[in-house]
Amino acid sequence: MADMLQIRYPATGVEAELAITDATIKAPDLRQFRIGEEPLATFDPGFMNTAVCRSSITYIDGEAGILEYRGYPIAELAEKSTYLEVAYLLLNGELPNPAQLADWELLITEHRMLPDKLRTVLAGFPYDAHPMTILMASVAAFYSFYPDARNFEDPAARDLNIARLIAKMPTLAAFAYRKGKARPYVNPDDNYGYCHNFLAMLFKQNERRYVADDRLVRAMEVLFILHADHEQNCSTNAVRSVASSGNDLYTSASAGIGALHGPLHGGANEAVLKMLREIGSVDRVPEFIEGVKAGKVRMMGFGHRVYKNYDPRAKIIKKSVEDVFEVTGVNPLLKVAQELEKYGLNDDYFVSRRLYPNVDFYSGLIYEALGFPPEMFTVLFAVPRTSGWAAQYQEFITDPEQKIMRPKQIYTGARTREYVPMEQRG
């Protein structure tokens, strides 16, 4: 027998049984209750307790601190896979076998170049444009170059455009970075894998051949794997929402980039670094913590809507920090971060609110050690998140249950007022 929830509204005496599926009730089932003239609805700003889809891509148990892609624990993927393997997994549901991986890597390699005319788009930005705005506008512009992306019902066209976007994101990110540095663009090198090629496009100077330290390439792979997907977060919801009006992948991903740009989402690691710089030294940590407890500032990189335990990605990143610092030398801000973390894990303010370090707490330190300016940090999140957005986009448009997204509101404004002509307005 189906699991049922019994509800009775005493004011009208109406009783109903609502079916419970997957620990949810269907919000439209509440409409049978009338509150005066109005059908009963739910009020849920920020989607605190509302599921918008069924998804088989990413599993999170925030209480236990678990993150899995397609059922594989994140720590194992971060230790054993490459980013492109994980992207394939997210998109296809299974890890690739050697032949599938070779085909996938070749496809991505073939599509790394940007359309030539996009350089004109890039040239139009001011020299100090934030690279996220360049990314957002350029990804939206891809639709002008690849209008077949609207044929998303056709799996072949869909797959091609997904590969195009995943392939071009590092190139676009590297071009945005070099534009800010007034350095000439470096085209992709077919001899390198995804992450090594990215580092080369970013950092190659006059050397004939740029060769990155293996530990840095691996750290990049790990960071990319950790950032590949995170179920229904703000930017993924933006991607799905924009896709819901029948949009192509590029337009939808561009909306995701916009959402990611906010400091409460992808911009948090930039904010962490700013915070660490402002604190400056370990002896100033107690004073900063007092400010947090008094509600004057937030401890950036702490707390999460879903994780009420140590973010599993933060644990893995902490290990990468050590590997990267072996190559680049230790960033003195690390000591400040470690001291903050010590307070955060022991002080009752943080413990009682279940605030733990999240993925952004240490990632900014790695990015800085690798030589990135803070405005590139969110770009380094957007590049790998593209595979997650693409997988979520694909799932959305092939899901018969989905509709155009259109939440309800509770209207609180005036009604049916008499129009006031201009000459009578005070």
Ligand SMILES: CC(C)(COP(=O)(O)OP(=O)(O)OC[C@H]1O[C@@H](n2cnc3c(N)ncnc32)[C@H](O)[C@@H]1OP(=O)(O)O)[C@@H](O)C(=O)NCCC(=O)NCCS
């Ligand atoms: C991520 C975040 C937006 C989640 O917010 P949320 O789920 O809406 O949680 P709330 O804002 O309701 O916070 C709950 C309580 O913890 C406190 N809190 C949450 N994050 C905090 C932080 N980083 N520092 C200090 N206090 C914090 C809030 O002040 C609130 O306290 P109160 O109950 O006394 O009012 C929030 O934790 C935050 O702003 N963190 C810093 C930014 C960040 O690192 N973002 C990256 C996320 S991956």
